[in-house]
Amino acid sequence: MEEQSQNELLAIRRQKLDALRTAGIDPFGKAYETTGAPGHIRAAFAEAQQVRTAGRITAHRNMGKSHFIDLSDSTGRMQVYLNAKDLGAEAMAIFDLLDIGDFLGIEGETFVTKTGEPSIKATSFTVLSKSLRPLPDKWHGVQDTEIKYRQRYLDLISNPESMEVFQKRIAIVREIRRFLEDRGFIEVETPMMQAVPGGAAAAPFKTHHNALGVDLYLRIAPELYLKRLLVGGFSKVFELNRNFRNEGISRRHNPEFTMLEAYWACADFEKMAELVEEMVCHVAMTVCGTLTIEHKNSEGQVLRTIDLTRPWRRTDYSDLIRGVVPDWYERTTEQRRAWCIENHVDVTHCQEDFEITQHVFEKLVEEKTINPLFVTHCPKELVPLAKQNTGNPSVVDVYELVINGQEISPGYSELNDPDVQRQRLEHQSGEETQKLDEDFLTALEYGMPPAGGIGIGIDRLAMMLTGVESIRDVILFPHMRPKSGT
């Protein structure tokens, strides 16, 4: 409060607030019926219509006895024309107490100005909410990344391109749900607080339930619960919600992120690959209107173009490795290590063979793959929850979908042999291991149908489809270190 009274801009707005109250106007008004949102009226514009709309004042062009303002919300903007003759001196005195940022309801008739702008000629206005702080620069918007992320509302108000990205993300999620429901998948909700954080190998967030006196973990994946539902008789299920991983924060990682997992009884990883291919193309067409996605830099130059045209490439994991180092699988561990050091792929001494190979894959295949690529038959150590290949038990029947240099989606033929599943979970090796969920193994013993399963990182999918380079740009409120003293 002290800080506020020191700032002239805030003090002036508070003076106007008081003046509104003195004039008998409630600066924080009540419900206001409209005939449409600003953007909708503009999009379906017709002249000489009586309309009521409401929005935030985002621009003010003062011509003396007449004024133009823009009213905006997430639907867009609509210009309103106000003049002293129509509104009267009393109303104009109230109007003088308004600022950019205030919420205003207006009633009037639509017309087109002589410059061709669809407008509403106001016959009355209603103060809906006073803004006590000035908005960011009307032309440049918010550029400071810290403000964009910490005060996302300011980013949404002043940067239309940010609003557009989030509208697209929302549409992507909606279209995925629609797509799956159209194909008979049922959306379910499974625990986010789990006694054993299973289904993936990642550090969990720990919490405590007081009444039960037990530690619980925020889920790192819903997989083991969705498979219990396959046991329970659901044959097509999905869950589209948050996972939590207590790991690093980066351009590609947020501690909480959105994941789609879907399971289809009696299907396999190849059928799931088909499904994902169809789904991503459906989403791209409905949300972006194209299968050609351009990623541009801040100057508007195209950095890369992603072509989602079907069919997508499917290639064996080992063939991709051989594409990089033809005699990779004929080499000894030490020879592989030596190759990595020569080629600037970081390896450590505690890493096992499959991990070294995986590093080569990530650096020299994954990061360089822009167009969709299904990488099939990965080493079994990487995927303990998938069925082993009958012809080659060292690999599993899975795909890993790579687009835009990132893993977007894994798909498995799900392992449903309880004994093999126990063994695979108990004999995991390497850096990452999963905990044993005994009840999950019990469920498998009751019998789980063969099934295909997929996961899709929704944030990364949204990044790919909207052309942004940071996961923070597709998450409304990305995690930041709390600011001390505030």
Next chain:
RNA sequence: GGGUUGGUAGCUCAAUGGUAGAGCAGCGCCCUUUUAAGGCGUUGGUUGAGGGUUCGAGUCCCUCCCAACCCA
């Protein structure tokens, strides 16, 4: 955790170690079809925080905080 870059007015940005500036916003005046409206005038700063060097620090040095990017 390590490295690089940055933090200056409400916002967007300037400023060889030598009086902290501009545009927008704000405030005042003019203007009844503008749209980054225009014209004239004008207010606004503990330069992220704290130390140090110096006659003098936004600028150089140290510590810390926050952020972005790269690496682990």
